[in-house]
Amino acid sequence: MNYKEASKVLMKMQRSNEIIFRMAISHLMDVGIRHLTDENVEYTCEEIMKQDDSHSIMTNEFQCEIVRAAAKIAKIEHTLVLAYIAKNIKYDVGLEGLKTDEPMKVELKGDGYDDNGNLYYEYAYCPVCEHEYEVDYDDYDKFCRECGQALDWSEVAEN
Numbered sequence: 001m002n003y004k005e006a007s008k009v010l011m012k013m014q015r016s017n018e019i020i021f022r023m024a025i026s027h028l029m030d031v032g033i034r035h036l037t038d039e040n041v042e043y044t045c046e047e048i049m050k051q052d053d054s055h056s057i058m059t060n061e062f063q064c065e066i067v068r069a070a071a072k073i074a075k076i077e078h079t080l081v082l083a084y085i086a087k088n089i090k091y092d093v094g095l096e097g098l099k100t101d102e103p104m105k106v107e108l109k110g111d112g113y114d115d116n117g118n119l120y121y122e123y124a125y126c127p128v129c130e131h132e133y134e135v136d137y138d139d140y141d142k143f144c145r146e147c148g149q150a151l152d153w154s155e156v157a158e159n
C-alpha cells in the first residue's frame with residue numbers, strides 16, 4: 001500500500017465519522033498497534049458489550065466502533081498513518097473547523113517550456129488526496145472532485 005492508497009482509506013473513514021476516526025487514532029496510540037489484532041478486537045468488543053453503559057457518556061456500541069476503527073487503521077503501515085495525520089488532522093481547531101473550505105494551493109509538477117521559454121506546468125495535484133489534474137485540459141475545480149478539498153489555482157493562472 002502506498003501513501004495514496006492509505007490516504008484514500010483514511011480519508012474515507014475520517015469523512016464518514018470524524019469523531020470516531022479521531023478517537024480511534026487516540027485509542028491506537030494508547031494501546032499500540034501490536035495489540036490490535038483481529039482476535040483482540042473481537043474479545044475487547046465482547047467485553048465492552050458486557051459493561052453497563054447506562055451511566056457512561058459513550059454507549060458500548062460506540063466504544064466498539066472506535067476499537068474496530070482503530071484496528072482498521074492499525075492494518076495500515078504506521079508511517080503512512082502518521083504522514084496522513086500530519087497532513088490532514090488539525091489539532092488546533094474544533095471539529096467543525098476541519099471543513100475543507102479553506103483553499104489549499106495545488107501542487108504543481110511539470111518540466112516543459114512554452115514557445116517563449118517560460119516554464120509551464122503539466123500536472124497539478126490536490127494537496128490532500130493527490131488527485132491528478134492535467135493543467136490546460138482539466139477544469140480547475142473549485143473543490144477537488146475526489147476529496148472535496150477547496151483548491152487554490154492562482155499559481156496556475158499566473159502561469
Ligand SMILES: [Zn+2]
Nearest residue numbers: 126129144147
Ligand atoms: Zn483531493
